[in-house]
Structures are given as structure tokens and as C-alpha cells.
Amino acid sequence: MTEPRTLFRKIWDAHLVRAETAEAPAVLYVDLHLVHEVTSPQAFTQLRERGLRVRRPDRTVATMDHSTPTLPRMPGGGFPVSDAQAAAQLAQLEANCREFGIPLFALGSEKQGIVHVIGPERGLTQPGMTIVCGDSHTSTHGAFGALAFGIGTSEVGHVLATQCLLQSRPRTMEVRVDGRLRPGVTAKDVILAIIAKIGIGGGTGHVFEYTGEAIRALGMEERMTICNMSIEGGARAGLVAPDDATFEYLAGREFAPTGAAWDAAVAEWRRLPGDEAAEYDASVALDASALTPMITYGTNPGMGIPIDGAVPEPAAAADASQRAALEKALRYMDLQPGQPLIGKPVDVVFIGSCTNSRVSDLRAAAEVMRGRRVAEGVRMLVVPGSQEVKRQAEAEGLDRVFREAGAEWREAGCSMCIAMNGDQISAGEYAVSTSNRNFEGRQGKGGRTFLASPLTAAATAVRGAITDPRTLLG
């Protein structure tokens, strides 16, 4: 009789090439390595310098997303890449993938898109796997009951060369969300509420396991939104136990098993959820039915409030350091303590990013936008997460809803979330964004970001000022 184990622990144990000892970390096997242009060039250089090959190109896949243009191809067929440096980086990825035999979904490929959107979409992301990528939002894939986390470029090199990582086992934290979400309250609001509660360092050293009735009731794309922002709570990974919704999502996707292999896989996946008696190192609980739409007011994702709330008073902060942080954030955002956010005019609305760029996100935004216009003076960008999402949205006529409202409908990529590709806000501007980070300058130097759900973003675009989406929903 083995001791009861969490979902995380089952996956961890199943991937130990060598167990952790007092002197050395574990050697952990990686099932799937996702690669993109920004965090990989120096890793390939290291391979070349040491005369190493990529051990398992067949467990590796690359895409272009961070510095890619979201404007359509130019008349000559070329891509309007923002600058020579970005173009060189994209060309470098192409050359690296060719040299080392790694499949690449390059610009122009019908499979191109944000790395955390295409993994699940192609059925590459599966329960029980270990998945890594040189990107902190790799936690997204945890929605499928996979152990997925971001790594640095040195570790990208380790995985390319050996398909393994040296890792110390993290602790576990149960994040339990009971109750039912009310209309107009979404997965994005749940994760913003969790981070507001525990703080952006609250999950440091831990892996989250999301449990509870409210999590079980979410669709896969909503679970991805929640797991995506685990890192914003300080946790490298966040997992949801796989269930019928997971299997239904995966069935028939390009890389998902078929026939007898599918049946065997599902039988195995059903054994993954944590044992009843398994214990977590820490836990936190939230009541979904008490939640409202959330929005951030400050310069980290933990600075979030219910949308009908007011900007906190630094004077009420727990200690001097927190007070200083809050004052600094409000200075940057040019907001006053006690000020309500509803009605605050904005310049830009961005719907996109690995957090909220999937077709259900676009449907939600379109539901608000249908028959309405983007307010005068507001620029709205809608950026699908992948070419596949773009095709699906267009098949449903969602692009027309956005275009007719006056929004810009773009090609797939990270776009204004990280502002590396020319899509950015200007100094002093305010944006409501469905992305994951509101750090100073994240969406453009001097720009100010309010993080919110696609519903809130769309409602804000229509009114030209921060709006509770429930006032615009039938």
C-alpha cells in the first residue's frame, strides 16, 4: 500500500529518471518541450559550442509568437516584422529548427500561434505529461492535469540536449474554489481574486492544485485561463485534475491518441486525480458565489479589486513596505486612494494573450460587442491566440462583430501583452487588457494597464470607460 498522493506527486514520481537525494536534485524527464523565438537562441548556441545534438526533436515543437507581427502580410507576401532585430531572431529560430530537426509552426503556417494556445489545440498537451517551455505562462497546460512550468534559457539547453532537468521537488498548495460563479463572473475573475487574496508571492515554492465545485464546472479554456496565471500568484505550475471535460476536449485532435491507444490513455488518465486522503503542504479556499468581476488598479496582478470597489488607501496598508509599494503603484497609475474605477476613461482595449485569446474568450467579448460600437477615441485590438482560433472565430462571424464595432481584428500572436512586436500603448495611456501582467511598462513604456476579463474589456470598449459587464449583458 503506497501512501496517498496528490495529482502533482503522481506525475512527479512517474518522471523520475533519478530520485532526489540530499546532495543532488532529481533528474526529471520532460515529455514535451515547447520552443519559441525569444528564449531559445542562446540555448541553441550552447549546443553548437559543445557539439551536442537535440536528443529528442520528436518531443519538441517550436512556434513563433512573441515578436511576430499581427498585421496582415504585405502585398509582396512578406511579413511586416517590426524591426531588423525581431526579424533576425525569427530567422534564427527557423535556422535552428532546420539544423536540429525540430518541427516549427512558423509565420504563415496554419498552425502558428501563441505557444500555450497551440499546445492544447493540437492535442500535444495531454494529462500526466511533464511539459516545459522557456516561458513562465507554461503553467497554462496544467489545465489538462499536466505538470507544466516555465524554465530559463540554460534549462532550455538542458532539455534540448538531454530531455531532462535537474529539479528539486516543490511543495503543493490546494487552491479550492467552491460554490458557483454568478453570471458575468468568469475564470479570469476567479484567478484575479485568488491572486489578490494570496499576493503575487503567495505561491512561491509551490505548485497549485485547483480543486472544488467551481473549478470542476469550468470548461477547458476557462481552466487554461486560471492555470495560466498561477505564475502571477508565484507558483511555477498550477494543475487541474483531468476529467470528462478534458478527454472530450482532446478527442480527435491532431496529436491525441486514437483507437485502442486512446482508450488506454483515458484509462490511465482516470487514475491521475489526487487520492482522497492525499495531503497538501498548504491550502487556500475561495467561495465562487461571492465573486464579482475583478479588475486590477496597480502595477502587479495581486493589486486587484472587485470592479465596483475603490482604489485602496495606502494609509491602511499592513506595513511601511506595502504602503510604499502601493504609493508607488498609484503614482505610476496616476490614481487616487479611494477612487472608484468604474467610469475611469481608457484609451486602449486589448483582447488577446495566452490568458484570454481562445475562441470562448472571443465569443464572450463578441456577445457584449454585437450591435454596439467601440466608443469614440478608444482603440480596440482583438488578437486571436492562434491561426486556428482565428479561422474558427471567422467561421462564426465573430471577426465581423469586432470589425463592425470599429475594433482591429489581427493575426495570431502575443501582441500587446508583451509589446515586443510593435503593438503597444503609449506613455500615459490607459488600457484595459485581458492579458496577465500589469507591471510598469509591460504593454509599452509608460503605459498603464488594468487587467480584466474579456467581458469587462469589451464592455469598457463600448462605454469608453471602465464598465461592469453585467450592466451590458442581457
Add this chain to the structure above:
Amino acid sequence: MEPIIRFTSSLVVLPAENVDTDQIIPARFLKVTDKAGLGESLFADWRYGPDGTPDPEFVLNRPEARGAEVLVAGHNFGCGSSREHAPWALRGYGFRAVVSTYFADIFRNNALKNGLLPVRVDGEAHARLLRLAAEPGARVTVDLESQTLTLPDGTEARFPIEPFAKHCLLNGLDELGFLLAEEERIAEYESTHPARVRTVAPGAR
């Protein structure tokens, strides 16, 4: 990698908590394919004014910051992205250690692989260090072997570090060699754990 054993240095204090990787090195500087020159862009948005000239008020631009190899910052230093450009920029500038009450996980992992020592001290030692750092000529000594940070007043604070990372830093080793030496075990693992997903068909290259 240059080994870290023991060194004494002046310090720079950046009192903010939750210093995120977008502040350490903004994303627009990530369009590089090597590691060179990132030190110039360290804390770019805080360090330089809109016209690109150094902001004399920012800590790194003050005369006493010159030559400092130790950065002292508030809790949760390095939160945010996985960009290893953050420790590359800190090392490129000349820092060899960052002192905080805790570090974000991915940043800490990345720092350890680049000869940048994350020195985690308790709140009391941190507060004392902040007070003492205000004195002109304040210096600290970092001793990795004994895992101690000696404050300007001679008091010592212990800091934790995993034995393996310590071994690598003391000897200037990188981890890849250890993983490559596990070839036999890795091959054995692969033979007993067939892949569920193959991104390229067998034999196709």
C-alpha cells in the same frame, strides 16, 4: 562560469518589493540572440529618462553605486517572466549577489546558473542591512562556503542554498555536464516509457 567563493563589496539598495523581470530588463531588449550588452539595459525604464540620459535620482546612477557587486532589494525579487536575460543583465552590469527576503522561483533558478547568488535572509537581517547600508562606505562580505553574509556592523546572517547549487557555484560548474553524464539512465527511462506524443514521425529528419 566564474566561481563564487567569498567576496567583499559595497552595495546598492533598491528598496522596492516585488521587483519584476519587466523592470529588471524590459521586453523590448529581449530581441537579441546572444547575451552581450544586456547590462546596459538593466533597469532601463527606471535608470534612464525619456531622452535616454541617466536619471541622477535612480540608485544605480549615484556615484556611490559604482563598483558595487551586491544588490539589496525588497521581497519577491525577480517575479514575473522566465527570461534568463534578467540574471544576464544583472551579471552584465557587475552584480554577483542579490540580497532579499525571498526570490521568485524561476528567477532564482536562472540566477544560480549564471554565477549570480540569491542571498535569502530573514526580515530582521534585511531590515538591519537596509539601516546599515545608509552609512557611507558600507560593505558586506558574502561567503558561500559558510553560507554567511557579513553585514557592515560585523554581524552575520546565514542564507540557505541547495548543496548541489552550492557545489556548482563554488567550482564554477554548469549543470549540463551532470545531465549528460546521466545518459545511461535517461536511455533506460525512455525504453520503459514510450512517448505518447511524437512531434515528428520516426525516421523523418
